[in-house]
Amino acid sequence: MEVMYHLIDSHPSLWRERSATTAELVGFLHNVNYEARNMNEVCMFSRSERNGVATRSVWPVQWLDWTKRRLGLMALSLVLGILAACGEMLRSQGDLVWSLVxxxxxxxxxAIAFMFVLLLELGMRWLSREDDAQATYRISFRHNFRGWGVLFLIIVLCWMPYVIALYPGVMWYDTSNQLLQWNHLPNLFTDGQLTDHHPIADTAIFGLFVQFGNLIGSGDLGIFLYTMIQTVVTASAxxxxxxxxxxxxxxxxLCMAALAFVSLFPIFPMYSSPMVKDSxxxxxxxxxxxxxxEIVRSRGEVLRRTSFWGTLIGLALALSLTKKTGMYIAILVCLLLVAVTRRGLRRRLIVVVAAVAAVMMIMLPKVVFPLADVAPGGKQxxxxxxxxxxxxxxxxxxDAILKEQRDAIERVLGEDVAQRYAVTSADAVKGYVWDSEKDRYLLPYAKAWLQGLAEHPLTYVEAFLGMESAWLALPxxxxxxxxxxxxxxxxxxxxxxxxxGHEQLGLTAxxxxxxxxxxxxxxWxxxxxxxxxxxxxxxxxxxxTAFVVYECLRRRRHDGWLRLLGVTPLVVSYCFLWISxxxxxxxxxxxxxxxxxxxxLAFAVLAVRSMGTATTQPAGIQAVDTKEVVAS
Structure with missing residues (x-):
């Protein structure tokens, strides 16, 4: 309470204004309460302590209160710490045998995870401070074409040195196989037949650019043209x-910090421009x-607009066509958003899901691929x-398992699979091409796999975490x-x-x-x-991702669940990393x-005052429910 009295004393101007409205007073009380909680959490200083006089009787109470409110963070930090240690052990010694070290x-x-979250919270608090209503900004982030153009030019100018230095454009190994397939040349997967191992839409786009490049000079020019267009499109987005x-x-x-991050962090230009499916x-x-x-903020009302709904369908289909996991991301996210959408509009999200499923599961594999002689991707x-x-x-x-179990595994994976095993990668085990003759052995293999799970569950856990250890272990x-x-x-x-085969594609050294x-x-x-x-x-x-989810759940009594639904693309995309x-x-x-x-975008969802569509209140006054203020 001493902290609140001090804050009230430090804001006498509002109380002296006889014209202050009820909403302003409620907003002020909310600000005072919020600042008091922040000071208790971060500084834990009482009024007498700030004046240089220690108040020992207050410190234990504040510390106990702060600890109770941080039990969730302590549990999260412990989980992250254990997972990081597990990843480190698997990479260094190959198993999960715990020792004192x-x-x-x-x-x-x-402890590092605990401090990491606290520092991010402090940084977010500083970045989310109220804007000065009287201030003018050269970069205003106005939501119009001019505002977009300023940001676009800044981003492109910062990325362009990378594009020029990487002339005539970067092409990845996967892309080389796609280009060979497009031109019906032997490649890693086939003797020249198109295959759905990589998304066929990506293969077509890359192949057409190289073909156009050969028309105007060389295939290299086509790759560079693609690089320029891809950079512009990503910068626009x-x-x-x-x-x-x-x-x-x-x-x-916060927006300026995000602009600096997007413009200067080298991962953005280096992965925005290459000719590769992920770009x-x-x-x-x-x-x-x-x-x-936007769907979460409007509770689905924005889906009433046909243009928005059509754009959502187009983006969901584009996600599915450009990346194998994109279909599952689009479907799962739309299904989760049903929870926040008003009843009459939920059918529109179901239509998005149905459109994606129809195109990716019926139209392409059952109609387009047979007509275009496209081989399906392998099961491996x-x-x-x-x-x-x-x-x-x-x-x-x-040597310890049954011969029938061992034979069932080796018929699918090969007799030398034990020697090909590597802790951190399944590539040597699964291979890159699937032999359809092995389909008849999959049922006996499934039984052998289940038997192994029952007998050696820790071995299965170690195999899985070993593959995904880079998502856990700190460098x-x-x-x-x-x-x-x-x-x-x-x-x-x-x-x-x-x-x-690069010469036949018009590509040179x-x-x-x-x-x-x-x-x-x-x-370096x-x-x-x-x-x-x-x-x-x-x-x-x-x-x-853990930080974003944790901060959403901390506000679950208010609008935390809405914020969590707002970041579902981030969370769902992260989950699919675990099948890599x-x-x-x-x-x-x-x-x-x-x-x-x-x-x-996820950090912006955490930072905004409300996940509603109401207009932003003037600086210093927050539109809050009086019941919430009293309860706080």
């Missing part, structure tokens, strides 16, 4: 996202996230987790493979002659000196002490990049 590491990681953050009530300071997916994911937040990708678990079972208990300088836990970039793909310098400079920055925290995969995936066959390779880096791109 491992326990100490887990507790240290838990990010600029629109920043404008939307401001429109829903994010402070100018196509990124701007669509950002715009889909904006649509989802969706079975990578059980395959990895069976391989570990044979590696460590092959440290003593790790020989620390780069697997960071966020490396790939620039060597500017040389388009790295694969067989290019000097990679400048690209190598860019790649090495970013890798990531391996510095500060860089290892800023570029940690575990922090940008597990820790950041590998988490520590340069390829798996592409799986987690959407988390980085959508994080500014």
């Amino acid at each position: 491992g326990l100490v590491h887990g507790l240290c990681y838990a 990010m600029a629109y996202c920043l404008l939307y953050m401001r429109r829903i009530g994010a402070s100018h300071r 196509l997916f990124l701007p669509i994911m950002v715009l889909f996230g904006v649509q989802c937040v 990708e969706m079975l990578s987790i059980p395959f990895q678990q069976s391989a570990r079972l044979l590696r460590y208990y092959g 440290n300088a003593g790790d020989e493979h620390v780069g697997d836990l960071l966020m490396p970039v790939y620039a060597q793909g500017t040389n388009h002659s790295f694969f067989e 290019s000097d990679t000196t400048m690209a190598s310098r860019v790649e090495h400079l970013i890798d 920055a990531e391996r510095t002490p500060v860089g290892m925290m800023l570029f940690s995969r575990a922090i940008w995936t597990t820790w950041m 066959p590998v988490s520590g390779s340069i390829e798996s880096m592409r799986y987690m990049v959407p988390q980085v791109y959508i994080m500014p």
